[in-house]
Amino acid sequence: MYGAIASLWVRAAWVYRTSFITLMVANGLMTALDAVAIWVTFAHLDLLGGFALHEVALLYGASSLGLGIADTLIGSVERIGEYIRTGRLDQMLTKPLPLLVQVCADQFTLRRLGRITQAAVVFAWAATYVDWTPARAGVAVMMVVSGGAIFFGLFVAFSCIQFLTKDATEFANAFTYGGATLTQYPLTIFPKELMRSLTFLVPVAFVNWYPCLYLLGRDDPFGMPAWLQFSSPLAAAAMVGAALLVWRAGVHRYTSTGS
Amino acid sequence: MTQPLIDVQDLHRSFVVRKRAGALRRTVATVAAVHDLSFSIESGEMVGYIGPNGAGKSTTIKMLTGILVPTSGHVRVAGLEPRRDRVELARRIGVVFGQRTTLWWDLPLRDSFDLLQKIYRTEPARHRENLDRYLDLLDLGDLLDTPVRQLSLGQRMRGDIVAALLHDPEILFLDEPTIGLDVISKGRLREFLRALNAERGTTLVLTTHDLQDIEALCDRVVVIDHGTAVYDGTLAGLHQRGGSSRTLVVDLVDEAPPIDVAGATTRRVEGPRQWLSFPADASAAPLVAAVAASYDVADLSIQEPDIEDVIRELYSSPAPPPAG
Numbered sequence: 001m002y003g004a005i006a007s008l009w010v011r012a013a014w015v016y017r018t019s020f021i022t023l024m025v026a027n028g029l030m031t032a033l034d035a036v037a038i039w040v041t042f043a044h045l046d047l048l049g050g051f052a053l054h055e056v057a058l059l060y061g062a063s064s065l066g067l068g069i070a071d072t073l074i075g076s077v078e079r080i081g082e083y084i085r086t087g088r089l090d091q092m093l094t095k096p097l098p099l100l101v102q103v104c105a106d107q108f109t110l111r112r113l114g115r116i117t118q119a120a121v122v123f124a125w126a127a128t129y130v131d132w133t134p135a136r137a138g139v140a141v142m143m144v145v146s147g148g149a150i151f152f153g154l155f156v157a158f159s160c161i162q163f164l165t166k167d168a169t170e171f172a173n174a175f176t177y178g179g180a181t182l183t184q185y186p187l188t189i190f191p192k193e194l195m196r197s198l199t200f201l202v203p204v205a206f207v208n209w210y211p212c213l214y215l216l217g218r219d220d221p222f223g224m225p226a227w228l229q230f231s232s233p234l235a236a237a238a239m240v241g242a243a244l245l246v247w248r249a250g251v252h253r254y255t256s257t258g259s
Numbered sequence: 260m261t262q263p264l265i266d267v268q269d270l271h272r273s274f275v276v277r278k279r280a281g282a283l284r285r286t287v288a289t290v291a292a293v294h295d296l297s298f299s300i301e302s303g304e305m306v307g308y309i310g311p312n313g314a315g316k317s318t319t320i321k322m323l324t325g326i327l328v329p330t331s332g333h334v335r336v337a338g339l340e341p342r343r344d345r346v347e348l349a350r351r352i353g354v355v356f357g358q359r360t361t362l363w364w365d366l367p368l369r370d371s372f373d374l375l376q377k378i379y380r381t382e383p384a385r386h387r388e389n390l391d392r393y394l395d396l397l398d399l400g401d402l403l404d405t406p407v408r409q410l411s412l413g414q415r416m417r418g419d420i421v422a423a424l425l426h427d428p429e430i431l432f433l434d435e436p437t438i439g440l441d442v443i444s445k446g447r448l449r450e451f452l453r454a455l456n457a458e459r460g461t462t463l464v465l466t467t468h469d470l471q472d473i474e475a476l477c478d479r480v481v482v483i484d485h486g487t488a489v490y491d492g493t494l495a496g497l498h499q500r501g502g503s504s505r506t507l508v509v510d511l512v513d514e515a516p517p518i519d520v521a522g523a524t525t526r527r528v529e530g531p532r533q534w535l536s537f538p539a540d541a542s543a544a545p546l547v548a549a550v551a552a553s554y555d556v557a558d559l560s561i562q563e564p565d566i567e568d569v570i571r572e573l574y575s576s577p578a579p580p581p582a583g
Contacts, residue, residue: 087359091354091359093324093349094354096346096350255274
């Protein structure tokens with residue numbers, strides 16, 4: 001069902017082909033600037049927080065892939081405040097489909113493939129430096145899937161704030177996109193407290209940091225237990241579970257618009 | 260015992276309203292949008308649900324369709340609890356919000372209808388049959404391949420109504436279905452809705468500001484004001500309740516001073532034409548006879564009461580007694 005709705009949106013976007021293609025390329029270029037920023041940093045440094053360029057690129061690629069996947073699949077959840085204001089959410093509630101599926105599929109756009117493509121290129125380049133073993137390949141796949149799921153959970157959970165205050169997109173972005181930006185760098189450049197909160201509070205460290213430590217064969221620089229490096233699926237399951245609970249509570253408190 | 264199709268008992272819904280009081284302080288007030296609301300609707304009825312802005316019309320409809328959770332009270336629609344059984348209920352009702360479209364703006368009408376077939380999992384043969392029938396009845400057949408954004412408001416509204424009916428709903432909720440439409444479109448739409456009710460037995464619940472919609476469609480009216488029902492009954496009964504009056508328009512052969520007959524008062528004189536108002540429930544025949552007996556009458560006509568005035572009258576009654 002998600003697919004049927006999404007494909008209709010893609011066809012709708014195709015009505016304006018030029019705009020669609022321009023925006024997709026622009027999306028890829030915009031996000032590529034992050035990668036360029038990292039590359040420029042390394043023009044002046046050999047190591048960033050004890051990590052070489054290809055290692056930081058692996059972290060960046062993994063985080064960006066996860067974000068790109070989540071962003072593509074659920075892109076419009078963050079606009080739920082707008083849906084409430086315009087009454088679109090009311091209409092969705094009269095359709096025999098779970099609300100979250102409808103909201104996620106709504107305004108589906110392949111434009112965001114720009115980000116995924118860009119992230120995949122960086123990740124592929126960085127992966128050539130990894131000393132691959134079957135276990136590492138397994139962890140890498142787990143990492144990308146869990147990364148997408150963790151960002152999915154974050155987006156959904158923080159979007160629910162909009163059920164309470166009608167315009168809180170910026171606040172939610174601080175946690176979602178903010179968290180994503182932090183994970184583009186080795187956490188060693190940040191204070192230990194931040195690393196802890198990114199592990200236990202907003203678990204974005206599981207998107208790339210812990211599994212990448214395993215892929216790179218490094219010991220945890222903060223001395224955190226090694227099993228955390230395999231725990232991304234658990235963190236993802238917890239995050240998605242929590243998000244679904246928050247979503248249900250949010251929808252229950254939904255008060256619609258006045259009209 | 261069979262349950263009514265729609266059953267509402269002591270329904271309440273309150274909202275928390277925050278108001279700014281000073282720089283940081285905020286006052287919190289609870290406002291009851293709907294309270295002590297009870298009514299029931301049987302299968303096959305056409306009911307007009309009317310009231311002034313902010314009376315609680317939309318809030319009620321939203322609780323009936325599963326959009327809003329009631330604060331307290333009992334609601335059953337088609338035997339289901341709307342919010343808990345939202346997905347199941349959605350298959351059995353159709354909802355049209357007059358001011359918003361559910362159709363895909365940039366795509367042909369056909370695509371929106373195809374998607375609805377998938378969403379509602381309507382049997383393909385049934386879907387095609389309904390689609391052909393409704394497109395034909397609503398005169399949309401030629402427009403199936405036109406992008407929705409190129410349709411006129413009336414065409415889009417008809418498209419939305421088709422969209423709400425493709426899955427054979429038992430109940431159709433219409434929120435301001437004729438808003439912004441021209442007279443011909445309105446008439447055509449009303450005719451279609453009447454036929455739908457007669458042929459399929461579809462129950463219609465209609466909120467509207469256009470009282471002609473009600474006159475044309477509804478045998479029964481529920482009037483809501485300040486969150487609760489103040490009237491529930493026939494349209495004729497509503498006229499009586501409001502103390503409404505009919506008007507006898509008399510064209511005299513010559514100009515004359517205001518006509519003076521028992522049982523009527525002359526409200527307006529304009530040349531040879533005079534307007535006499537008399538109680539809506541009184542017969543016009545004795546009055547006409549009395550006027551004809553004393554004056555040279557060229558022509559006569561009777562105007563039915565303006566329902567808008569009737570409802571205004573009802574709203575302005577200071578403490579409306581509970582509906583019977």
